[in-house]
Amino acid sequence: MSTAIQMVHVKKIIHGREILKDVTLSIAERGIVGFVGANGSGKSTIFRIIAGLVKPTSGEVFVFGKKLHKDLSFPKNTSVVFEKPGFLEQYSGFDNLKFLADIQRKINDQQIITAIQRVGLDPYDKRPVKAYSQGMKQKLAIAQAIMEEPDLILFDEATNGLDEKSVDQLYHIVREEHERGATVLITSHHKADIDTLCNEVYRVHEGAVEKIMYLFHRGSVPSLFPPSCRRDAHLLPLFCYRPA
Known part of the structure; x- marks a missing residue:
């Protein structure tokens, strides 16, 4: 499967503070990918960099094979929803x-x-x-x-301010856009958003990123899991880490 997004050794420093620390990741096309982490961990900065709205201090970012700020300033066929739309x-x-x-x-x-x-x-x-x-x-x-x-949709805390019915509508829309062929990225503080929609998740902590691999999800069989897996009540029923 082709790669939608690739970040290679990306760092972002603002006013002397390292917001992102040597982030390297690769996201395949047509996935629904979640980013979780505390406020200020760097999730929104990652989305702004992918959207071309913020230039990294160092490192390279490719969207559908095109290098941002070299081949093009903003990725084509991309849309973004931020927490406070204007x-x-x-x-x-x-x-x-x-x-x-x-x-x-x-x-x-x-x-x-x-x-x-x-x-x-x-x-x-x-x-x-x-x-x-x-x-x-x-x-x-x-x-x-x-x-x-669009080919790429970035939802940054898109469920904020939505009632239960509207959240269900958004879930349905995300699935429809995925079935259409779009790559969808989501940040959320709500476990249900990530658990319901995503087939791949990254945890962002103090500017560092690590991939989380789903194992116990949508009817998986626990006996098939490797012993490295552990429970974490704050995120998902069961997962284990895999280097990005």
Whole structure:
């Protein structure tokens, strides 16, 4: 399987503080990959580097074979949802997405409407975004992320502000985008998000990254596991570490 993302000895230093420490990882295309860790561990910085929004202090980043900040500044066909999405708040949800869609002109109005409906919003709601709740703004950000059918989607704490029904809708959307062929990356503080969706997980701790290999997941048989596995109630029922 082809590689979607490769980070090679990536470091990021901000104001003398090492945010990322020699991060090397490789993510295959068409996976749903989770990143877990405490606040300030470096998860969001990794996503911003992959999206081309932040340049690493050292190291190399490749997205679908293209080296960022050499072959291109921003990865093509990539969308990002950050924890606090920003919109032109005096305009409606549809108008905001229309403005963004007009940049590349890849989709028509009906595709924008469909994306808004997929997240459970009304595309014909004329209220300005400033009248939206935080959950509605988060849904609009998700609609923006999926409307142009990107090859890579980065969800950074995308379930924040969503009620239970909306979280279930997001799970369904992530699975649909995966089945379509997209590579999906997720950060979350909620165990259920990672446990339900991801087939591969990285733990980020104080700027260092290590891969977690799922073993006891979705009906696996415990007797087949190697003795190196251990339980961790804070993340998953059972896993063991594998070097990235």
